[in-house]
Amino acid sequence: MENEKHHIVPIKTxxxxxxxxxxxxxISIGVTHIELxxxxxxxxxxxxxxxxxxxxxxxxxxxxxxxxLRIFVALIVLVFAAVVAITFMDYMYR
Amino acid sequence: MNQEVSFYEVKxxxxxxxxWILSTDHKRIGxxxxxxxxxxxxxxxxxxxxMKLELIAPGKTIMEAQTYNAVFTFxxxxxxxxxxxPGLPAVFGNFxxxxxxxxxxxxxPKLNLLSWWIYVLGAVVALMSQFMxxxxxxxxxxxxxxxxxxxxxxxxxxxxxxxILGFSSILTGLNFIVTIHxxxxxxxxxxxxxxxxxxxxxxxxxxxLSTPIVGITLLMVVAExxxxxxxxxxxxxxxxxxxxxxxxxxxxxxVYIMILxxxxxxxxxxxxxxxxxxxxxxxxxxxxxxxxxVGYFVWGHHMYTAGMSDTAVWLFSxxxxxxxxxxxxxxxxxxxxxxxxxxxxxVPLYWALGFLFLFMVGGLTGLVLGAVATDVQxxxxxxxxxxxxxxxxxxxxTAFFGAMHYWFPKMYGKMYDESxxxxxxxTFIVGFLLLYMPMFWLGMxxxxxxxxxxxxxxxxxxIISSFGALVLVAGLAxxxxxxxxxxxxxxxxxxxxxxxKTLEWQVDSPPTxxxxxxxxxxxxxxxxx
Numbered sequence: 001m002e003n004e005k006h007h008i009v010p011i012k013t014x015x016x017x018x019x020x021x022x023x024x025x026x027i028s029i030g031v032t033h034i035e036l037x038x039x040x041x042x043x044x045x046x047x048x049x050x051x052x053x054x055x056x057x058x059x060x061x062x063x064x065x066x067x068x069l070r071i072f073v074a075l076i077v078l079v080f081a082a083v084v085a086i087t088f089m090d091y092m093y094r
Numbered sequence: 095m096n097q098e099v100s101f102y103e104v105k106x107x108x109x110x111x112x113x114w115i116l117s118t119d120h121k122r123i124g125x126x127x128x129x130x131x132x133x134x135x136x137x138x139x140x141x142x143x144x145m146k147l148e149l150i151a152p153g154k155t156i157m158e159a160q161t162y163n164a165v166f167t168f169x170x171x172x173x174x175x176x177x178x179x180p181g182l183p184a185v186f187g188n189f190x191x192x193x194x195x196x197x198x199x200x201x202x203p204k205l206n207l208l209s210w211w212i213y214v215l216g217a218v219v220a221l222m223s224q225f226m227x228x229x230x231x232x233x234x235x236x237x238x239x240x241x242x243x244x245x246x247x248x249x250x251x252x253x254x255x256x257x258i259l260g261f262s263s264i265l266t267g268l269n270f271i272v273t274i275h276x277x278x279x280x281x282x283x284x285x286x287x288x289x290x291x292x293x294x295x296x297x298x299x300x301x302x303l304s305t306p307i308v309g310i311t312l313l314m315v316v317a318e319x320x321x322x323x324x325x326x327x328x329x330x331x332x333x334x335x336x337x338x339x340x341x342x343x344x345x346x347x348x349v350y351i352m353i354l355x356x357x358x359x360x361x362x363x364x365x366x367x368x369x370x371x372x373x374x375x376x377x378x379x380x381x382x383x384x385x386x387x388v389g390y391f392v393w394g395h396h397m398y399t400a401g402m403s404d405t406a407v408w409l410f411s412x413x414x415x416x417x418x419x420x421x422x423x424x425x426x427x428x429x430x431x432x433x434x435x436x437x438x439x440x441v442p443l444y445w446a447l448g449f450l451f452l453f454m455v456g457g458l459t460g461l462v463l464g465a466v467a468t469d470v471q472x473x474x475x476x477x478x479x480x481x482x483x484x485x486x487x488x489x490x491x492t493a494f495f496g497a498m499h500y501w502f503p504k505m506y507g508k509m510y511d512e513s514x515x516x517x518x519x520x521t522f523i524v525g526f527l528l529l530y531m532p533m534f535w536l537g538m539x540x541x542x543x544x545x546x547x548x549x550x551x552x553x554x555x556x557i558i559s560s561f562g563a564l565v566l567v568a569g570l571a572x573x574x575x576x577x578x579x580x581x582x583x584x585x586x587x588x589x590x591x592x593x594x595k596t597l598e599w600q601v602d603s604p605p606t607x608x609x610x611x612x613x614x615x616x617x618x619x620x621x622x623x
Contacts, residue, residue, distance in 0.1 A: 076303060079303065079387075079390055082390075083343055083390060083391070086391065086394075086406070086409065087339050087343070089403075089405065089406060089409070090339070090394070090402050090403050090406035091403075092403075093404070093405035094401075094402070094403040
């Protein structure tokens with residue numbers, strides 16, 4: 001454990017990611033003005049997921065960390081997706 | 095720092111209490127939780143006893159219907175949010191996890207202390223609901239919508255209190271996960287780790303991943319109550335069944351937050367008092383992780399009669415039966431461990447055997463509720479109350495007392511009076527069975543839960559049940575008085591009074607501030623006799 005290397009991310013990368021996040025926030029607001037019907041929620045969720053992915057990858061260092069941590073996060077996302085899917089399945093078949 | 099003195103004797107502040115409430119030592123924090131939980135437990139037991147006394151005869155006995163509603167609500171809030179959820183992880187996890195994995199403390203000691211402070215804050219806020227506004231909450235501990243935002247009683251402090259308590263749980267879970275990943279002693283590979291830390295690891299993940307869901311759900315209720323946002327109210331376009339989904343997505347895994355550490359405790363007690371390696375170590379580890387995983391997908395079995403689709407009901411019933419498999423694996427492994435063991439029948443083993451019996455009754459009656467057809471018959475009856483008290487109190491409660499009697503010499507450096515401990519155990523078990531067994535029968539014959547009144551035909555069962563409550567309380571009093579007196583005046587305990595093999599039995603009783611003079615190197619499995 002003592003021999004682990006720490007990846008140093010240049011500040012420039014963080015600034016780009018920050019700009020990207022701000023841009024995506026404006027896009028999130030922008031799409032609410034477009035009539036997407038039943039895809040409105042899906043659109044908002046996709047943009048939110050994209051922002052989460054950027055935060056997890058860069059600010060939380062997942063991109064540079066041990067692969068096992070990425071597997072952990074992927075499993076958690078899968079469990080969460082399964083919970084959401086089962087909940088919506090109830091509504092679909094009601 | 096003098097490593098020879100126990101952690102009790104290391105004092106940073108002149109004022110005694112500050113050495114406790116500002117301490118970042120995992121052992122003191124564990125004891126802080128123990129004393130807080132004990133105080134709330136006494137209140138919760140008194141409320142439970144009051145309910146049973148009300149039910150000793152039909153009609154009004156000692157309280158009005160509205161008071162009864164408030165009493166069962168607060169009994170549930172205290173017992174679930176303040177006692178059983180933090181229970182074993184917060185008390186024994188804090189005290190023992192670092193020692194059992196060969197560490198000097200948890201990964202984040204300050205965060206650990208913050209968790210306790212958040213716990214106290216959450217408890218105080220929840221308690222405020224009893225003394226504010228238009229009377230104490232009357233929704234039951236589940237805060238079911240739409241009633242929870244329509245009732246005129248004081249809901250907000252209770253809901254916000256539960257919300258705050260969630261943070262304490264999340265931080266404790268996070269701390270334990272990081273501690274186990276990063277701070278195991280050299281040589282302690284994952285498969286050389288004792289089973290109690292394994293159970294805390296699985297529990298930590300549930301605490302971390304499920305608790306935020308109930309946090310958000312409770313905030314949605316607050317938003318609905320204060321701002322009329324229609325999440326759950328059909329009149330505002332919401333769906334009350336959605337509340338039940340969101341609530342149980344947390345609250346069913348929360349059952350595993352409670353029971354997994356209890357199972358971990360039993361997995362420690364049984365090999366020690368059988369003087370034999372645990373049977374199927376890997377199977378017990380795998381079943382712990384499987385219970386934690388499958389436990390995420392069974393929440394709907396609380397909602398069969400709530401108006402879910404038949405497809406969802408079918409799926410949840412199937413998943414519920416699946417979760418019984420890893421639970422049964424554990425039970426078989428514990429029994430196989432005792433088989434041909436050199437049984438040392440001491441008080442902790444009494445509690446472990448009590449756990450096995452009561453938990454199995456709780457588990458098997460759970461199948462009656464997991465099967466849709468029979469659940470429809472007994473849903474919201476006294477049967478359900480009996481079932482979950484067998485699991486929660488008969489399972490987690492007995493494991494807690496087992497843990498208390500097992501690790502007491504380590505925590506206090508004293509032995510307790512064995513004879514009184516046995517009297518306490520037997521009184522508890524007799525009282526427990528008298529209290530809860532008749533409720534199975536009452537429920538099967540249709541006595542609904544959460545009513546302060548009942549039909550004359552249920553009178554006999556309720557008399558036995560209320561009498562059992564009195565016996566149970568007597569048993570609890572004997573157990574607590576014996577432990578409190580022994581902590582002060584008991585005989586000095588040796589390092590390893592039970593001939594245990596895990597690391598906590600290699601350190602002093604009570605341990606020194608940093609547990610180990612030098613960090614141990616682990617070369618063999620935890621239960622190699």
